[in-house]
Amino acid sequence: MYNSLKLRLFLTAFVGLATFSIIQGQETKSFSYQINWLSTSTDQSLEYLKIDGGIQNEQLPETQLFLDNRPVSKSILTSSKLLPRKTEIIKVSDLLKSKITNTDFSVWANIIETKGQYQLNTAVLPFRKTNNGEIERLLSFDISITTERVTSSGNRNPTTFTSVLADGDIYKISVDRTGIFKIDRAFLESKLGINVSQINPKKIKIYGNRGGRVPELNSFQRKDDLAELRIFVSGESDGKFDANDFILFYAEGADIWKYNEANNSFTFDKNIYDNNNFYFIKIDNQDGLRVDKLPLVTNTADFETSVYDMRQRVEDDLTNLLGSFTGAEGTGKEWYGDYFKTSREKTYNSEFDFSGFNTSKSVEVDMIFAARSRSTTSVSLEVGSKKITKTIGSVNILSAESLYAQKTQIRESFLISDANPIVKINFPSTASESEGWLDYLQIVSSRSLILNNTQVPFRSRETKNVNTASFSLQGYTNQVIWDVTDPFEPKEVTVSGNKLVFNTQSTLKEFIGHNNLTGAFEPIGLGKITNQNLHAMKDEEMIIVYHPTFKDDALRLAQHRSTHSNLKVIAANVNEVYNEFSSGRVDPGAIRDMSKLLLDRNPNYKYLLLFGDGSYDYKGTVNGLNNENFVPVYETDQSLDPIEGFPSDDFYGLLGETEGVLLVGGLDIGVGRLPVKNVEEAKVVVDKIIHYETSTEVFGDWRLRVGYTADDEDTNTHIRDMDLIARADEDRHPLYNQQKVYLDAYQQISTAGENRFPEANKALNDNIFKGQLSLTYLGHGGPLGWSQERVLTVPDIQSWNNYNSMTIMVTATCSFAAYDDPAVVSPAEYAMLNPKGGAIGLFSTTRAVYTTSNKDLTDAVNELMYKKINGQAPTLGYILSTGKNKYTLDFFRINSRKFALIGDPALQVAMPKYNVVTTLINQKDAINSTDTISALEKVTIEGFISDDSGKEITSFNGTIFPTIFDKKATLTTLMNDQNSPRFPFTLYKNTIFKGSASVVNGKWSFSFYVPKNINYSFGNGRISYYAKDNNNVDAGGVFTNIIVGGSSDKGFADDLGPELDIFMNDESFVFGGMTNSDPILLLNLSDDFGINVTGNAVGQDITAILDGDNQNIFILNDFYEAEKDNFRKGKVRFPLNNLSKGTHNIVAKAWDIAGNSAEKRTEFLVAESGDDVLKHVLNYPNPFTTHTLFQFEHDLVNTELDIVVNIYTITGKLVKSVVQTKYSSGFRVNDIGWNGRDDFDSKLGRGIYLYKVSIHSKELNLTRESSFEKLVIL
Secondary structure, three states, rough: OOHHOOEEEEEEEOOOOOOOEEOOEEEEEEEEEEOOOOOOOOOOOOOOOOOOOEHHHHHHHEEEEEEEEEEEEEEEEEEEEEEEEEEEEEOOOHHHHHHHHOOOOEEEEEEEEEEEEEEEEEEEEOEEOOOOEEEEEEEEEEEEEEEEEOOOOOOOOOOOOOOOOOOOOEEEEEEEOEEEEEEEEEHHHHHHHOHHOOOHHHHEEEOOOOOOOOOOOOOOOOOOOOOEEOOEEHHHOOOOOOOOEEEEEEOOOOOEEEEOOOOOEEEEEOOOOOEEEEEEEEOOOOOEEEEEEOOOOOOOOOOOEEEEEEEEOOOOOEEOOOOOOOOOOOOOOOOOOOOOOOOEEEEOOOOOOOOOOOOOEEEEEEEEEEOOOOOOOOEEEEEOEEEEEEOOOOOOOOOOOOOOOOOEEEEEEOOOOOOOOOEEOOOOOOOOOOEEEEEEEEEEEEOOOEEEOOOOOOOOOOHOOOOOEEEEEEEEOEEEEEOOOOOOOOEEOEEEOEEOOOOOOOOOEEEEEEEEEEOOEEOOOOOOOEOOOHHHHHOEEEEEEEEEHHHHHHHHHHHHHHHHHHOOEEEEEEEHHHHHHHEEEEHHHHHHHHHHHHHHOOOOOEEEEEEEEOOOOOOOOOOOOOOOOOOOEEOOOOOOOOOOOOOOEEEEEHOOOOOOOOOOOOOOOOEEEEEEOOOOHHHHHHHHHHHHHHHHHHHHHHHHHHEEEEOOOOHHHHHHHHHHHHHHHHHHOHHHHHHHEHHHHHHHOOOOOEEHHHHHHHHHHHHHHHOOOOEEEEOOOOEEEEEEOOOOOOHHHHHOOOOOOEEEEEEEEOOOOOOOOOOOOHHHHHHHHHHOEEEEEEEEOOOOOOOHHHHHHHHHHHHHHHEOOOOEEEEEHHHHHHHHOOOOOHHHHHHHHHHHEEEOOOOOOOOEEEEEEEHHHHHEEEOOOEEEEEOOOOOEEEEEEOOOOEEEOOOOOOOEEEEOOOEEEEEEEEOOOOOOOOEEEEOOOOOOOOOOOEOOEEEEEEEOOOOOOOOOOOEOEEEEEEEEEEOOOEEEEEOOOOEEEEOOOOOOOOOOOOOOEEEEOEOOOOOEEEEOOOEEEEEEOOOOOOOOOOOOOOOOEEEEEEEEOOOOOOEOHEEEEEOOOOOEEEEEEOOOOOOOOOEEEEEEEEOOOOOOOOEEEEEEEEEOOOOOOEEEEEEEEOOOOOOOOOEEEEOOOOOEEEEEEEOOOOOEEEEEEEEEEEEEEEEEEEEEEEEEOOOOOOOOOOOEEEEEEEEEOOOEEEEEEEEEEEEEOO
């Protein structure tokens, strides 16, 4: 419609720097750009503002943004500025003018790093409304950026190639809190199984890492591997671990307090991933580190205090709010505790201890509370006489996509006089549905420092800003005081005169008083672990992180990647990853840190596969949910927004120095996940991957078919976007045959309260049955399938039986792959885990996504999916990571991060290796001249197989499968809804011929007759070729330099219809035979001049009518394929689905190319699954003399059968057992032969005999048996 507006966008690849300056370590650079618009007219009123190569503006879809990516030096962007150079005033429609409200041009920019290469990404809003109401657009402009140089932080320097767990005897323990822990002889012997008599306690060492979560920011300093703790070992001097000896060590739990120096406050890192921290006892021949005792500080204290900062917090992670909502999937890092609805007030006296409370110093409170209500609510916090109230905004409780709840924070500091204040939260009712949840309540107060027989940790911020400070210790009775400011370097400090004097070094010092064994905690002994050394990795190209449940299949896949893909692979048990990279704690950061370490060592590291399902419920907190956190998923911070909260495995691939937080940056590797939950699913997916890449059964012309499906309504947004992608693919990937299922191109059917597209649904399933390399969808969807009309549902996916032609799905729809919610199994998971086929990989969405960004990323994926790289097919990981890196600006980033790769990132697209070249058509040069083929003309086409350089492959011997298409057809959608205007699109829809021919020494030739009822107008046809040789190498080709049209003047006489035979499932079927509820209709066709499959003439299709239903005629043209080297014969294989139990009939009809028809009818019986009786048991001939064949029907299909026919005399004596083993692909067996002789090869006498047939499948462990039947020997 808007072809007249087309114009190319011109961008210089890289315009030189206009300015260059360094100011205090900063660089300022300026780049020049030029835009050419799709319309250069300034006179006509434009309805659209489009740029060729631009991207759609989500805020105003009638317009586009300018986008550019270019390399820059290693730097961080600090600011960007747009400087217009040339603009023009244009006329636009009144409607468009009213929608343009921005008064400035805008620029968005970022710099991302990918494997050490830095790229500047910019997007520009290139139009605005001027002060006098005119519309102005940019023609050329500069962008000035200010950057800072990036210096490597060495976050894990120095790194090691040898983990401390690589040698020695290693024992794992866990702690559930922070404090002093003891290990005595009994613990070593009974809990860890150590023979204490054979160890020297001096050789005991304890390793671990800080508590809390692994830092998300890659540049945050952390210890590589594990650090050794200084410990205290009582009685070690004699070299023996005696009965009264013991070990003391300071350990941090999974949750830790942190001091924020910037605002002089305390924060609490509540670990959402794990409840425990872990440590490792190592015993070898090296002495361990021990706690040193510091000398007495004799300086006079600049400040003395007898109180300390007491930190207390209530935070119970009980509920994930979105997870508790039926309209959304659980997500985010925030979990909530106490629930306020039935009870609106709660007192927390038992949770907060105010003994020794110093009322002269301020109380600091920090609370986060969330509320869900259609009206404004409030929450109050009372601490003694102080009451603080905060208002909480409303939410739209009727919308599943709106914010689920609003939260508010109370953070204040105040004085109170109450010696033992009451702590209370009140959430008054403002609406019947209002409900609230406490996230946490934290109180920091001053408490008198009184030591006792328990552990007393203490610190005071008042001491930090003096050189020397002193604590006055009440209750001091020679307790031991450790300085644990560095938890790995505890030091015993000396107390003199009940005073602890210490040099502060301008640091907040943390101390703990304890009484050796009294009051010390006991860790949990987990036992001895095997030595491990993931740190030895150096030049691996792929990591597979697997849960130990799936070890066997993960290792099987790793071996496949090594032998098939020639990749160097490391398969890592996820628990071992935790051991070396997060001190044993469950944490996504551990996997990411391992991945980054390998990338730092090997820039050729490409793929990370997460082998196991993940869950937003990391700890298995939610009652009734399966704990499916096998390999953890990263969840965003947003926990109340169903749009902004989502899981993203991209976290594991953002490995640049400045990346890791907020999912910002460029993906350095391809990351994929196999969301398996049990060993059966693990075996299924690995079997599928290996089958897809190695089986001889997977070759076929399905590798050249690609599907495009688009939702209806939304003013055709989805159809328009999908067709733009399809047309772009037609230009950039002409090899592939497109199959378009645009929903509004099919008749919409109204059912009870709902609309459906049954023919679109059927077309999708039929295409999968025939085989598709890929299937792309744009539109609405969710956990139940695609579109509001449910055109693709979970039962559809479960019914797919396409093991030899598994598809790659690109599903740009909402929540199709919400694999992290254990409450549901997403459609993407069903597709990936389908043991009969389904999908081999999916680029799919984990949460709700935006239409415009969907189109952009889908286009980027499709651009890459069918393009070879250095002669090799691309991998799934490369496709998605490279596609995402094209769109990293904020308004793309959030959307693209919701796309996950469900599948193996190292799997290559099943793309033909070689090319098919057409040389002659009817003995004429096909390359340098254009030939015309006409109706009823016999056509012969010849060519050869070549490599990418054009060299003929003379070793290629096999079969070529040509498909000749009539001219491209123009179709139009039906406007089933008012919000779906008619939309024209084109498609090679009508097939002239589909067959197969021999390839000998790289050359091939085939012939066929052009059907009578082609479209007689002249235009370019299309020939698609697929070829496979005997060594499982394939080739593909396309030829369009051919004209189709007119009629041949060399007619022929033909008034006989084709020969037609009809079967169900296989050719052993007989009239009235038994089938399952999903049988395959099989037609054998032959004709002297060929079968018509064009679909051009009304009523001259290959058709089938089931049970006389003339309103639902099956069109079978696309399912016909001619016999090899014989265009006169061919077969149709067509799936029938969900047939009811009982007798059915089907009538098939076919036409030859001259317009003659043939028709045949058959009946069949759909048997109930599990019927254990054999049916239609007979022997033929009967009576017989020297040979008969036993025949029967059964329900044990696609399995190997042990078959026994026992033959008895009329008195019941067994005289012969006929035993055979055979594979049965269908429901009928008709070839169990017997020569009428007994087991001693003696001929049985004439007369009547009885026989019974039994079959058994070892695979299915099922047996079927017939009743007694009679036979007669003459």
